[in-house]
Structure formats: C-alpha cells, structure tokens
Amino acid sequence: MFRKKLPGIACDIDGVLIRGSHNPIVSSIPAMRMLRNPSSPYHIPFVCLSNSGGNLEKSKAEQLNHLLNLDSEISRLNAEHIILNFTPFRPIIEKYREKSVLIVGRGKINEIMQDCGVQKFVNMNEFRSLESKTVDKLPTFHKKFQSLKLPFEKWLDISGIFILNDPIEWETNIQLISELLLKNCDIPVYSSHNDALYSDEFPLSRFGLGGFNSVLISLLKKINNLDKKLVFSGKPLSLTFECAKERLKKIADGNKQEISEFYMIGDNPNVDVMGGKNNGFKTILVRTGVFKDKGNDKENPADYVVEDFNEAMRLISKLEKLELI
Numbered sequence: 001m002f003r004k005k006l007p008g009i010a011c012d013i014d015g016v017l018i019r020g021s022h023n024p025i026v027s028s029i030p031a032m033r034m035l036r037n038p039s040s041p042y043h044i045p046f047v048c049l050s051n052s053g054g055n056l057e058k059s060k061a062e063q064l065n066h067l068l069n070l071d072s073e074i075s076r077l078n079a080e081h082i083i084l085n086f087t088p089f090r091p092i093i094e095k096y097r098e099k100s101v102l103i104v105g106r107g108k109i110n111e112i113m114q115d116c117g118v119q120k121f122v123n124m125n126e127f128r129s130l131e132s133k134t135v136d137k138l139p140t141f142h143k144k145f146q147s148l149k150l151p152f153e154k155w156l157d158i159s160g161i162f163i164l165n166d167p168i169e170w171e172t173n174i175q176l177i178s179e180l181l182l183k184n185c186d187i188p189v190y191s192s193h194n195d196a197l198y199s200d201e202f203p204l205s206r207f208g209l210g211g212f213n214s215v216l217i218s219l220l221k222k223i224n225n226l227d228k229k230l231v232f233s234g235k236p237l238s239l240t241f242e243c244a245k246e247r248l249k250k251i252a253d254g255n256k257q258e259i260s261e262f263y264m265i266g267d268n269p270n271v272d273v274m275g276g277k278n279n280g281f282k283t284i285l286v287r288t289g290v291f292k293d294k295g296n297d298k299e300n301p302a303d304y305v306v307e308d309f310n311e312a313m314r315l316i317s318k319l320e321k322l323e324l325i
C-alpha cells in the first residue's frame, strides 16, 4: 500500500518555542498553528525534545498548548508529542517498581515516580528526615511511610538514585548522595541530562543539571577518591535521539505514513546540533535562544542556520516540496 512520505520533525522547546515557563517566542505561534493545522492535507510527525523536566509529559503538553494557542482538539499536543529529560529513562525507572529509590531535583518528581508505578521512592527532604528520624514532620511522607509499613532500614536501603531535574540546594544534595555512595559505591546514579547551560527569560544562559553533575563527580573524586560514572539521558546523547526517532516513526505509522527525513530544530549547537548530527537528523539551528552569532557555529556547525522556528518550518517546507506555509 502506498504510504505518504513526510518529514519527521523533532524540536527543542526552550529557546525555540518558548522562553522561560510563561513566555512564548511569538514568531513560533503562527508556524506551530500551521504545523498543527487540523485542516492541513499533511499531518507532519512532530515531537518536542527537551532537556527540561520536573513535570509529566502531559502537563508540558498542556503548557505548550496554552502558550502557543493550540486550542482545537486535533491541533493540541499531547503526551505522545513530548520527550522530556527523564522520558527515555521510563523503561529503566519501571524496573525499580519493587525497590527503594532516592529521587532528586526540583519540580513534580514524586508524580513522575507514581506515573512509572514506583511506590518506594523517597525524595531528598524525605530522605533527610529518615536519616534524622524526623519523618513525622513531613505529613505526606508520614502517610506513605505508615501505609507501606516499612521500617527505616528498608527505606534507607536505596537501590538506585534518579536525578530527575536540577536540585535547588546543591550542597545538601551532593552531601547526601556522597554519603550513600560511600556506604555502597555500586548504587547506580541516573541523571536525566548533562547539559550545562540553558536559556530562559534571563539575558544570560543559566547553569543546568550538567553543572550539578560536574560538581558531584568532581567532589566524589576529590574528597572521597571515588570514580563514579553516572548514567545520563537527555540531549545530545543517542538514548534521547533514538527515543525521538522511535516516537516519530510510531506517529507516522499510526497515520500510515513513512518518514522521508528526520529534522532537529534547536538553539544550542552543543546539544541540539551535535546530538542531531550524531544520530541521523538534518539539523537546523535558530537564533532565538543560546546561539545568537552571525553565520554558523564554529564547533558544531548545523546543516542550516535560520532566525527562528517560523523560518525553520519554511525551510523544511521548501526542502521537502510541501506547501506548508
């Protein structure tokens, strides 16, 4: 049977579609409405591929629908269109359903664990309270603690550490992770990305989780002489780009389409362009986020450089001979 060939588009979120959690990049709104236009003859396979997290995919989809004015049922993005930093870890997290895990980072990380079916998880505040035996000061955890009827020792018997987003109090988090690893250096540590910088509403780029990972690894080495390898998800790693390809193929398959070419649109040459190139995507660099130079990036040149998401869509439309825009 004839299958229509269409491009599969992966697009970064921060610095391409939005800036910070409340501000859309205005020029991306009409392009996104066009891309998701319910009356378009094309249903382009599309996913958002972000190193942000601390929230469920469906909540991120709702946030984008709101900011980008995607209001009709067919044009709206949903969880299948969103790959966040922890999303490629989902199959690994699900293997810890019966085990005790420590979760680290800001945001709704408890909800992520619940959504993956893990029950015996402790976040940093709870873990600290367990160590000092002040668990009753945290009412929600006290309830969980009582309902699962596990002694302190069981909760403290941590089998895996998941850093699901950048933590707020770096020193406390590093201290407690180090103590755990000193007791048992074989506990695997999964960190949902290793991207050092990100762009939001501040004029200068901010330190991301990659910064936290670096400090943790170097202190473990310097103070404890421990060479600890973390397991990473997130861009620019293959795990994340393979997840995006699989998702795009699945969407195309559902629409009885085939992917003609994979495209990655991003604002950060070190993660979006490098990762895209290494994993078989045509890369399009925009100037609305981290990258702002004239010309192309010197270290990780993209296949194409354009001003913004709108221009990126025009370019794909031209390359693929589609009348998208």
Ligand SMILES: [Mg+2]
Pocket: 012, 013, 014, 015, 016, 199, 266, 267, 268, 289, 290
């Ligand atoms: Mg970005």
